[in-house]
Amino acid sequence: MKKRPAWAAIAVAGLLVMGSLSAYGYYWKLQSAVHREDVDKLLGKNRPKKLNDAQNIVVLGSDTRAGANARYGRGLEGKPPASDTMLMLHLSPGGGQAMGVSFPRDLMVPIPPCTRTDGSKSPGKPVAMLNEAMALAGPTCTVKTIEQFTHIHIDHFVQVDFVGFKSITTELGGVPVCVTGDVYDKDSGLRLAKGRHVLKGEQALAYVRSRHGFGDGSDTQRIRRQQHFFGAMAKQAMSGGVLADPGRLNGLLTATAKSLTTDKQLTVARMLDLAQGMRDLSAGKLRFMTVPSGPYALNKNRVQLVQPAANAFFAALRDDRTVPEPAKAPKAPPGTVRIYNASGLDGGARQVAGELRERGWKIAGVGNIGRRSAATFVRYGAGARPQADALAALVSAGRAAPRAKEAPGVVDLVIGTRFAGLKGTSIPPQQGESRASDAVCEKVT
Structure with a gap:
């Protein structure tokens, strides 16, 4: 009988060892x-x-036709893979906010000489489309090219192929989207009726790949659609508890591992750390934007960086060294606000609405004002002065002004061209910005 504790200890130790071996x-x-x-x-x-x-993580969508991906382009199996989706995920210090920065595939930039995995060298190009870098020397060459023209240090990269993307959307249970009219694209095989849909697998892949089924078929328009999709996908992961559930995270990794290519330092353990580090990040603090770009002077079908806006934006990302301060308690409880965009910045009112909603404000409406205003100002109706003063301080708009025609209890915020964002926001607003918290059928303003 005296030996039982010893045998029990050995049994427990054996189970622990077996569990460790299984986990390993x-x-x-x-x-x-x-x-x-x-x-x-x-x-x-x-x-x-x-x-x-x-942390700066470059996410690449590869159009490789290797293996099970061959079905998406018969006869293209030997084609060097390119990347039609290039996004840099910027995670601010402390996990207070994150940004998905899109780089157009047709962005004309210098591509430096690169070393391939077999040791051979690819020649540089004085100017070429950004997505050619991967075809020349793989995803590391894309990283090198982006580092060269942004001067931002890239910590990691993740490349996912068609099959992996399908698996991600399926594991998440589908991603909600909204289309404003019937869609049919014979090239991608996408067919959708007007309205709201939840897409996964083949349909999700066709949706993000489609160019000719929407609007003018431009890459710029496809990027905007992809950003809204990625935002909805992130919101699905956050609201569904995937980031906070190690079991579901492991399931997601298991389903996609064979379809991923990463840098050597991005281990599975590091992936889990990064994902769980974002578990407390709300959808409203995940922003999506495109690098400042416009038509390329030598070819209207290509784009180029717009200066000095692009360099100013890259500098803001590089210098994002301060943990965003928590929002200070306002002098009065958040109230009801209507937001008007007089900045000319596409999506400005909707973006600010998302930030204020995160801070407890009720949004009564958003809209655009045709006449631009340099200043940002706050107006209020009867009984709303405390809320107006708190909002004016939050947006650095000076003193709020009463307005007789204003509805009682309502505050109006007019965003001007000099608006630099709410206090506690380290990266200024960008043209066409969206947020993961946006409603999928919400009108863009």
Whole structure:
């Protein structure tokens, strides 16, 4: 009888060892399924310095036709893969906000000489479309190219193919979208009736790939649609508790591991750390934007960076070294506000509405004002002065002014061209910006 505790201890120890081995085996299986590139070795030491604790992760959609992806382009199996979706996920220090920054595939930039995984070298190009970098020397060359013209240090990259993207949307249970009219694109196979849909698998892939089924078929328009889709996808993951549930995260990784290519330092454990570090990030604090760009002077079908706006934007991302301050308690409880955009910035009113909604304000409406205003100002109706003063302080608009025609209890905010964002926001508003919290059928203003 005296030996029972000893035998029990041995049994428990054995179970712990077996559990550890099982966990290690599971981890090793996932780790070995992901394809990896040694970015540090391929890029060398001549890279932008890392200035702060922000994380910059380049996410690439690969059009490779290898393996199960061959069905999306018969006869293209030998074609070098390119990337039609290029997005940099910028995670601010402290996890207070995140941004998905899109780079157009047709963006004309210098592509530097790159080292391929087999040791051979690809020649540089004085100017070429950004998506050619991957075809020349793989995803690491895309990272090098982006680092070169942004001067931002890229911490990691993730490349996902068609099959992996389908798996992600399926594991999330589908992603809600809204189309304003019937859609049919014979190239992607997408067919949707006007209204709201929840897409996953084949339909989700066709939706983000489609160009000719929507509007003018431009890449710029497709980027905007992809940003709204990615925002809805992120919101689905956040609201569904995926980021906070290790089991569901592991399920997502298991389903997609074979379709992923990453840098050598982005281990499965690091992926889980990054995902769980975002679990407290609300959808309203995940912003999507496109780098400042416009028509390319030599070819109207291409785009180029717009200066000095692009360099100012890249500098703001590089210098995002301060943890965003928590919103201070206003002098009065948040009230009801109507937001009017007089800045000329596409989507400005809707963007601010998302931020204020996150801080407890009730949004009575958003709209545009045709005549631009340099100043940002606040007006209020009877009984709403405390709320108006609190809002004016939050947007650095000076003193709020009463207005006799204003509805009682309502505050109006007019955003001007000099508006630099709400206090506590480290990256200024950008043209055409959207948020993961946007309603999928919400009108863009």
